[in-house]
Amino acid sequence: MSTNIFDVVIIGGGPAGLATAYLCHKNSLSYLVLESGKAVFQGIANSYPQGKLVYPSKPKDSPEPFLVDELRPPDKPVTVESYLQYIQHFVQHENLNIQTEVAFEDIKDERDHLAVLTDKGIFRGRRVVLAFGSSIPRELSVYGDAKMVAKNVEDPGKYVGVKTLVIGGGNTAADVVIAILKAKREFHDTQPVYWAHKSEKFDVNKETAQRLGEEILLGGNIRLLPGAQPRIGEVDDEGVDRLVIRINEFKQTDGIDLYHALSFPMQNVIACIGSQGPVPIFDKLGIQTISCTAGVCKIAKEGDRLVLLSSDFESTRKGVHVVGGAISPSYMKICEGAIQEEKHPNLIYTAINDAYKVVEGILGKLGKQASPPLHTP
Numbered sequence: 001m002s003t004n005i006f007d008v009v010i011i012g013g014g015p016a017g018l019a020t021a022y023l024c025h026k027n028s029l030s031y032l033v034l035e036s037g038k039a040v041f042q043g044i045a046n047s048y049p050q051g052k053l054v055y056p057s058k059p060k061d062s063p064e065p066f067l068v069d070e071l072r073p074p075d076k077p078v079t080v081e082s083y084l085q086y087i088q089h090f091v092q093h094e095n096l097n098i099q100t101e102v103a104f105e106d107i108k109d110e111r112d113h114l115a116v117l118t119d120k121g122i123f124r125g126r127r128v129v130l131a132f133g134s135s136i137p138r139e140l141s142v143y144g145d146a147k148m149v150a151k152n153v154e155d156p157g158k159y160v161g162v163k164t165l166v167i168g169g170g171n172t173a174a175d176v177v178i179a180i181l182k183a184k185r186e187f188h189d190t191q192p193v194y195w196a197h198k199s200e201k202f203d204v205n206k207e208t209a210q211r212l213g214e215e216i217l218l219g220g221n222i223r224l225l226p227g228a229q230p231r232i233g234e235v236d237d238e239g240v241d242r243l244v245i246r247i248n249e250f251k252q253t254d255g256i257d258l259y260h261a262l263s264f265p266m267q268n269v270i271a272c273i274g275s276q277g278p279v280p281i282f283d284k285l286g287i288q289t290i291s292c293t294a295g296v297c298k299i300a301k302e303g304d305r306l307v308l309l310s311s312d313f314e315s316t317r318k319g320v321h322v323v324g325g326a327i328s329p330s331y332m333k334i335c336e337g338a339i340q341e342e343k344h345p346n347l348i349y350t351a352i353n354d355a356y357k358v359v360e361g362i363l364g365k366l367g368k369q370a371s372p373p374l375h376t377p
Contacts, residue, residue: 006030007366009116009125011104013040015348016324017131018087019068019355021096027363032123033098034116040098041087043133044080049153049179053077055207058349066349067356073348077207104132107285107320114319127319127362132278134325134346140167140271142230148241148266156183162191165245165264167230168272169197174204176270178211181220192221194262196228196245231261241266274346278326279305288316290332297341299330306341308332312361313354323354
């Protein structure tokens with residue numbers, strides 16, 4: 001426990017949290033990062049498959065560069081292991097103030113500051129930045145139970161010798177497919193990897209598509225299932241939990257529709273369908289969210305609850321800001337008295353740029369001037 005009152009207490013040591021810490025450091029704001037894992041970027045270390053490449057990806061429609069160039073992934077993609085090694089060296093070189101293996105619990109209001117409650121005691125700050133990422137994977141929406149479906153791959157070798165289903169149409173799903181194809185190839189396994197996506201189009205970047213093509217040329221057996229829909233989680237006659245996925249639909253004039261479907265043991269299924277912000281934590285902290293309704297939200301799904309934030313990411317809880325993956329894929333932005341849904345892809349780019357805007361806002365609210373390092377590259 002600390003008796004100091006920091007200018008900023010940062011919860012989470014991922015891209016947004018680390019960028020916030022670095023900018024506080026460069027602008028003479030006292031700060032402390034509280035990270036629940038054993039090291040910074042623990043969320044990326046846990047969720048990225050071994051050997052996954054890290055890209056300096058940014059939305060096509062975003063004109064802004066990376067606003068903290070020191071944390072920008074290199075132009076030439078590197079493995080996640082190499083990027084994490086660079087981050088560790090960066091933290092040591094800058095001597096950033098970080099405490100690891102600290103579990104966040106709550107925030108209490110005190111006279112002129114906020115008290116952050118953790119399993120290691122109380123830490124006080126004039127501002128709190130919640131940068132704990134999007135730690136809750138989305139569940140498959142099916143009839144029945146699909147909780148046994150994996151959300152990531154720690155050991156691709158586990159899927160050697162079995163037909164495997166990967167669900168999701170983006171880069172993460174593609175990386176999982178590539179990792180499993182490699183493992184199968186090493187063991188001369190010809191069993192296919194089925195890759196399903198609810199849309200008719202898979203959306204991966206150029207580099208990932210190239211690596212996927214290389215695996216196919218080397219003999220990788222992949223079956224694409226565009227437009228496929230997970231439908232039912234069930235237990236078969238032998239007691240095996242299975243996922244039924246619909247791959248074709250045939251409309252009949254008599255009103256009885258026909259379907260083609262495949263059934264996979266859930267232990268052979270990996271669902272890479274994104275994640276959602278930690279709404280239960282927002283509720284506990286008294287941070288207001290808004291439920292999406294038809295016609296209001298174009299990015300989030302109807303019924304999703306989006307956090308309400310100002311232009312510098314301050315929530316309705318005074319002094320508490322929320323950044324990074326916790327607010328992806330979108331949030332409700334207060335802009336000139338109106339509220340509108342704001343797109344927020346879960347990328348290193350968006351997390352880092354959130355931090356820039358948060359620190360810029362905090363400097364103004366604490367009546368401090370930005371040092372020269374707070375600039376747009």
